[in-house]
Amino acid sequence: MDSFIEHMHQSQATILSEIQQKRQQKQKMLAVLLDPDKVDPAQAEVQLHMLNAHQVDLLLVGGSLVQDQSIHQLVRELKPLAEMPIVLFPGSIHQVTEDADGILLLSLISGRNADLLIGKHVEAAPMLKASGIEVLPTGYMLIDSGKLTTVNYISHTLPIPHDKPGIAVSTALAGELLGLQLIYMDGGSGAQQAISAQMIQEVARQLSIPLIIGGGIRSKEQALIAWEAGADIIVVGSAIEQDPEGGLVQDLVEVRNKVNSLRVT
Numbered sequence: 001m002d003s004f005i006e007h008m009h010q011s012q013a014t015i016l017s018e019i020q021q022k023r024q025q026k027q028k029m030l031a032v033l034l035d036p037d038k039v040d041p042a043q044a045e046v047q048l049h050m051l052n053a054h055q056v057d058l059l060l061v062g063g064s065l066v067q068d069q070s071i072h073q074l075v076r077e078l079k080p081l082a083e084m085p086i087v088l089f090p091g092s093i094h095q096v097t098e099d100a101d102g103i104l105l106l107s108l109i110s111g112r113n114a115d116l117l118i119g120k121h122v123e124a125a126p127m128l129k130a131s132g133i134e135v136l137p138t139g140y141m142l143i144d145s146g147k148l149t150t151v152n153y154i155s156h157t158l159p160i161p162h163d164k165p166g167i168a169v170s171t172a173l174a175g176e177l178l179g180l181q182l183i184y185m186d187g188g189s190g191a192q193q194a195i196s197a198q199m200i201q202e203v204a205r206q207l208s209i210p211l212i213i214g215g216g217i218r219s220k221e222q223a224l225i226a227w228e229a230g231a232d233i234i235v236v237g238s239a240i241e242q243d244p245e246g247g248l249v250q251d252l253v254e255v256r257n258k259v260n261s262l263r264v265t
């Protein structure tokens with residue numbers, strides 16, 4: 001079977017069109033998040049080979065506190081080896097590197113910090129346009145996860161309460177109606193509690209665009225709950241950092257493949 005990236009190159013598809021197509025086919029995706037500040041550069045290559053071997057769908061790279069140079073070095077090092085698209089998940093505009101395949105252009109629609117809704121985007125737009133990197137316009141929503149996360153602190157915004165799915169639905173719908181192409185609901189890195197199945201379900205039922213869920217997913221059981229509730233892509237970061245042997249990735253991929261085989265029509 002072709003890897004995601006081989007297929008993209010052969011068909012000249014974009015990352016976004018591949019994600020949309022998988023959603024249409026009810027196929028679930030697994031994204032792994034690497035935070036350049038936390039990845040040991042000597043280990044990154046080994047880890048990438050493990051992610052390639054398991055056919056992880058997407059590699060997200062970024063974080064809220066990334067030292068500016070570390071992301072450029074990491075992406076440059078991983079790009080020639082990666083069998084999946086490398087997509088930036090930037091915490092600041094200094095994290096934009098042309099070596100990546102794409103970038104989640106995040107508008108923090110759960111917050112009311114104008115800079116993160118549109119301000120930084122204005123600063124970054126000429127550079128993004130000139131770079132030729134694929135831009136994936138993404139409505140980013142922080143959901144309260146039981147503790148103050150780095151991204152809540154850094155962004156000066158309040159997350160959506162964990163038990164208020166109605167607010168999440170309205171916010172996600174507003175993002176879709178504004179023309180954003182993806183919605184990413186995030187409990188934040190190392191979230192104490194993952195986003196509830198009820199919230200995912202209610203949002204997924206209303207949305208017509210792909211839904212990404214991340215924050216605090218540490219097991220195949222939690223991944224299954226999120227996928228079954230309606231997540232198209234789940235993102236796992238911290239738990240994989242703590243699993244250098246790759247046992248968790250293997251478990252997650254097995255569950256993804258099983259769910260996907262049951263959904264083939």
Ligand code: 1GP
Nearest residue numbers: 189190214215216237238
């Ligand atoms: C964080 O959604 C990502 O922004 C991943 O979260 O590190 O808790 O897996 P974790």
